[in-house]
Amino acid sequence: MIEKLISxxxxxxxxxxxxxxxxxxxxxxxxxxxxxxxxxxxxDLFIYIIALSVSSAFFNTIxxxxxxxxxxxxxxxxxxxxIKFFSKGKSYEAFLLTIIGSLSSTxxxxxxxxxxxLIYPIIFKFIKPSTSLLLIGISIFMIKKENNSKLWAIITFxxxxxxxxxxxxxxxxxxxxxxxxxxxxxxxxxxxxxxNKTNKVNQQITQPNITKFNILKTVPxxxxxxxxxxxxxxxxxxxxxxxxxxxxxxxxxESLILTGSLTTFNMLLSIISLYSIHKARNxxxxxxxxxxxxxxxxxxxxxxxxxxxxSSITTLIAILLAKKFxxxxxxxxxxxLNIFFLIFTFLLIFIFSxxxxxxxxxxxxxxxxxxxxxxxxxxxxxxxxxLPVIFYTLN
Amino acid sequence: MQDKHxxxxxxxxxxxxxxxxxxxxxxxxxxxxxxxxxxxxxDSNVKIRGVINNIYKTDKILTFNLTDPTDTIxxxxxxxxxxxxxxxxxxxxxxxxxTYNNNLEIHANTIKxx
Numbered sequence: 001m002i003e004k005l006i007s008x009x010x011x012x013x014x015x016x017x018x019x020x021x022x023x024x025x026x027x028x029x030x031x032x033x034x035x036x037x038x039x040x041x042x043x044d045l046f047i048y049i050i051a052l053s054v055s056s057a058f059f060n061t062i063x064x065x066x067x068x069x070x071x072x073x074x075x076x077x078x079x080x081x082x083i084k085f086f087s088k089g090k091s092y093e094a095f096l097l098t099i100i101g102s103l104s105s106t107x108x109x110x111x112x113x114x115x116x117x118l119i120y121p122i123i124f125k126f127i128k129p130s131t132s133l134l135l136i137g138i139s140i141f142m143i144k145k146e147n148n149s150k151l152w153a154i155i156t157f158x159x160x161x162x163x164x165x166x167x168x169x170x171x172x173x174x175x176x177x178x179x180x181x182x183x184x185x186x187x188x189x190x191x192x193x194x195x196n197k198t199n200k201v202n203q204q205i206t207q208p209n210i211t212k213f214n215i216l217k218t219v220p221x222x223x224x225x226x227x228x229x230x231x232x233x234x235x236x237x238x239x240x241x242x243x244x245x246x247x248x249x250x251x252x253x254e255s256l257i258l259t260g261s262l263t264t265f266n267m268l269l270s271i272i273s274l275y276s277i278h279k280a281r282n283x284x285x286x287x288x289x290x291x292x293x294x295x296x297x298x299x300x301x302x303x304x305x306x307x308x309x310x311s312s313i314t315t316l317i318a319i320l321l322a323k324k325f326x327x328x329x330x331x332x333x334x335x336x337l338n339i340f341f342l343i344f345t346f347l348l349i350f351i352f353s354x355x356x357x358x359x360x361x362x363x364x365x366x367x368x369x370x371x372x373x374x375x376x377x378x379x380x381x382x383x384x385x386x387l388p389v390i391f392y393t394l395n
Numbered sequence: 396m397q398d399k400h401x402x403x404x405x406x407x408x409x410x411x412x413x414x415x416x417x418x419x420x421x422x423x424x425x426x427x428x429x430x431x432x433x434x435x436x437x438d439s440n441v442k443i444r445g446v447i448n449n450i451y452k453t454d455k456i457l458t459f460n461l462t463d464p465t466d467t468i469x470x471x472x473x474x475x476x477x478x479x480x481x482x483x484x485x486x487x488x489x490x491x492x493x494t495y496n497n498n499l500e501i502h503a504n505t506i507k508x509x
Binding site for chain 2: 159162163166167171172195359360362363366367369370373374
């Protein structure tokens with residue numbers, strides 16, 4: 001019992017670390033953990049991975065909320081509202097809103113999981129043959145929704161897509177997603193932050209002003225879109241947010257609840273799909289297959305119970321941590337933090353992907369700058385995964 | 396640095412970088428003999444050529460022995476789809492050095508008929 005509790009808390013701690021450090025994705029953290037913890041029992045490792053995966057979904061927005069670094073595609077959807085809250089000294093409130101989204105999503109998912117388990121195989125059979133067409137359609141839709149230059153949106157899409165194809169088809173490159181996604185998202189953000197020297201704003205602890213309606217409007221819609229997104233590789237929370245925005249508008253507060261909600265559903269629905277159709281879209285959840293030969297009903301119940309416990313504990317930790325961040329925000333030297341994050345990212349890339357990875361990350365960084373400097377949506381950079389998937393499924 | 400200059404640099408680097416990746420393969424493994432694999436650390440990328448024997452295939456796994464003039468090694472390919480290999484065929488295998496039951500083997504990434 002003690003070992004299980006230790007695994008749970010270690011998983012939460014690991015989730016916090018992956019949340020805080022840009023470029024350290026939960027999938028990579030899971031890979032490292034499996035190598036490190038080879039001697040622990042499979043049930044303890046199982047609990048650890050679930051705890052890591054769930055808590056990382058909660059802590060995912062920390063770099064963006066407190067340091068203005070969208071380190072991954074998942075946090076892009078909240079970029080604009082978070083910057084607005086940051087500039088008004090309301091980072092704490094913004095972070096709390098994402099946590100509300102995450103917690104509400106966890107509770108809703110557990111409630112509807114029996115229904116989802118039943119309908120997953122039916123929908124999967126229906127959608128699978130049309131995957132490439134749907135991806136093409138969504139890509140065109142996202143470019144059409146671009147408010148600024150559609151031409152540069154297309155150029156960004158193509159450049160990123162070609163890079164994705166060249167990177168992901170290179171059999172000799174280890175952990176290709178690390179240099180690719182870090183280069184496209186995290187590194188340009190850090191460099192732009194360093195160049196623009198983000199003005200420090202005095203952060204206060206303010207409480208969110210929302211009603212139950214805000215949550216009831218956002219979370220179920222988020223579940224619906226996330227559910228269908230799980231069948232489409234490369235369509236993550238950011239793209240889902242663009243699709244939802246076609247249906248309805250969201251206030252800044254609702255956008256942040258949506259962020260937490262989409263990110264959490266993206267992770268948790270993988271647990272349901274792993275049991276129901278034996279496929280998980282997240283590497284960390286997929287790794288559960290390596291621990292036990294088959295993901296059984298008992299595994300599913302354990303995973304859901306652990307999810308509930310972890311989400312509760314993580315919520316408390318997140319609130320306490322956010323208050324500490326705000327209290328000491330004056331003492332945090334953002335410039336030095338940016339340099340640290342940059343060095344850490346390049347070191348991580350070099351360790352896992354060698355010089356080739358560094359080269360890929362430099363090219364990706366160049367491409368990653370284009371949407372920032374042209375003022376277009378950075379979602380188009382996800383072509384780095386969408387295009388390879390389209391080619392793969394068409395082949 | 397002005398944003399205009401930064402943008403130009405980014406665009407030029409992107410295009411040059413992509414052209415570089417298109418025409419210059421990264422980390423391509425050199426062709427080695429099977430005997431030389433013993434000197435390499437685990438998880439090394441290798442490329443070897445040889446003749447197939449002892450094929451075993453299921454839906455999830457394909458294994459066979461590959462023999463060249465220096466030695467023989469087991470090759471494993473997971474989820475082999477649409478792959479048709481015959482005994483005594485000459486092939487080239489690119490993959491990663493692993494161990495199984497204390498024996499070295501190659502987990503194949505690509506198999507090419509010669």
